[in-house]
Amino acid sequence: METLSYFLPLVWFGILALFLFLYVMLDGFDLGVGILSLTASSEDRRGILMTSLSNIWDANETWLILMGGGLFGGFPVAYATILSALYIPIFVMLFGFIFRGVAFEFREQSNRKLLWNLAFGGGSFLAALGQGFALGAVLKGIEVDSNGHFIGSTWDWLSWQSILVALTLIQGYVLIGSTYLIWKTTGELQETHYKTAKIASITTLIGAVLITIVTPIFYEQARTRLFEGPQVYVFALIPLLGVLLIWLLLKSLDRKQERMPFIWTILLFVLTFLGLALVVFPYIIPSKITIYEAAADPSSLVIMIVMIGALIPVMLFYNLYQYVVFRGKVTGGSYE
Numbered sequence: 001m002e003t004l005s006y007f008l009p010l011v012w013f014g015i016l017a018l019f020l021f022l023y024v025m026l027d028g029f030d031l032g033v034g035i036l037s038l039t040a041s042s043e044d045r046r047g048i049l050m051t052s053l054s055n056i057w058d059a060n061e062t063w064l065i066l067m068g069g070g071l072f073g074g075f076p077v078a079y080a081t082i083l084s085a086l087y088i089p090i091f092v093m094l095f096g097f098i099f100r101g102v103a104f105e106f107r108e109q110s111n112r113k114l115l116w117n118l119a120f121g122g123g124s125f126l127a128a129l130g131q132g133f134a135l136g137a138v139l140k141g142i143e144v145d146s147n148g149h150f151i152g153s154t155w156d157w158l159s160w161q162s163i164l165v166a167l168t169l170i171q172g173y174v175l176i177g178s179t180y181l182i183w184k185t186t187g188e189l190q191e192t193h194y195k196t197a198k199i200a201s202i203t204t205l206i207g208a209v210l211i212t213i214v215t216p217i218f219y220e221q222a223r224t225r226l227f228e229g230p231q232v233y234v235f236a237l238i239p240l241l242g243v244l245l246i247w248l249l250l251k252s253l254d255r256k257q258e259r260m261p262f263i264w265t266i267l268l269f270v271l272t273f274l275g276l277a278l279v280v281f282p283y284i285i286p287s288k289i290t291i292y293e294a295a296a297d298p299s300s301l302v303i304m305i306v307m308i309g310a311l312i313p314v315m316l317f318y319n320l321y322q323y324v325v326f327r328g329k330v331t332g333g334s335y336e
Contacts, residue, residue: 008302009295012074013281015308019067021273025176025266026060026319032177034100034124035170036196037117045189046117052184052330054104056322061097062315066308073304075294077148078284084150085142086134089157093130099123128173132166133157139165139215139276141287148289161214168207175200176269179249179261184330190258197261198253205246208272212239215279238275245271 033049040046072079083090100123107116137157145151178197182190249264280286284294295301 005292005295005298008298008305009074009291011305012070012295012301013284013291015305015312016067016070016074017273017277018312019063019070021269022319023060023063023067024273025269026063027057028173028269029176029180030057030060031124031128032173032175033181034121034177035128035174036177036181036193038121038125039196043113043117046113048185048189048330049181050104050107050120052181055326057100057104059315059319059322066311066315070304070308074296074301075284075291076296078289078294081142081144081148081150081285081289082138085152086137086157088154089130089133089137091130093127093134096123096125096127096130100127125170128170129166132169133162135169136162136165139280139286142285144285144288148285148294164207164210164214168204168211171200171204171207172269172272175204176262176265179265183258183262186329194253194256198250201246201249201253205243208242209239234278235275238271238278241271242268 030053033053037046037049040049068079071082099119103116103120103123107113107120110116134157136159140159140161142150143152143156175197178193178200181193182197185193245264245268249261249268252260252264282290282292284291
């Protein structure tokens with residue numbers, strides 16, 4: 001039983017990290033395309049952007065639902081504490097999702113599309129903003145008592161650090177959205193997103209550099225992890241690899257490659273997640289509650305692993321099948 005109590009929380013930490021990464025990667029370009037739609041110069045262009053997402057965006061958001069359910073079942077204390085601390089950012093994210101979903105259904109049928117255009121683009125921005133504030137607040141740390149219950153105030157999530165994380169995340173979404181559109185579009189629209197990808201890669205790099213500098217200065221737990229023992233070399237390598245990936249991304253954009261910018265961006269997201277996991281682990285709420293303190297009963301974790309283990313391959317196959325079926329360029333703006 002002691003072995004299970006040690007091993008199962010590790011497994012569930014890995015499962016939740018997988019769900020979060022798949023969500024950020026897949027729905028990230030959804031949100032990025034939505035934000036970019038606010039800058040589209042015509043209804044035809046905006047229609048092409050929305051058509052590129054129309055058949056895949058629902059499945060992309062399923063990973064967020066799985067992550068929420070996994071956190072509730074696997075680490076109930078962390079679930080209750082995080083939701084209590086982040087009510088406002090989570091509601092902002094949910095309202096953004098609602099606006100996007102309604103816009104998808106109504107815009108195509110409407111003769112006056114301005115309202116639904118704003119709902120789609122603005123909803124995408126709100127969803128990304130809420131996620132950025134939530135991530136920034138979690139990394140900063142949530143105030144809890146000895147039992148792990150939230151004891152902070154309603155506005156603890158709002159700080160200059162969380163604003164920096166939110167703005168950087170939005171730029172990252174715009175970057176992956178731009179590289180996705182390079183892959184999916186042609187002609188003048190594709191050329192436009194070569195430009196937006198270059199701009200977003202620079203702004204994302206600036207934000208990432210600022211976060212890398214700020215984190216060890218203001219967060220003692222992160223500073224302890226970053227500058228002690230052999231892991232200092234690992235953490236030193238991650239920013240260097242990040243700069244290398246940005247350079248390779250910019251080179252691929254200069255060469256007008258279509259698929260490589262998207263691939264380099266995905267690798268950049270992978271590297272970022274690896275860095276965050278190394279800083280946070282073994283905490284489910286950084287510097288406050290570990291995965292072992294927050295974990296559910298081992299019997300519950302085993303039952304959930306059996307159920308989730310059967311579901312993950314189905315979801316992965318469905319996602320892959322979607323992208324295979326709807327591969328190729330998008331040339332028309334009708335997604336009815």
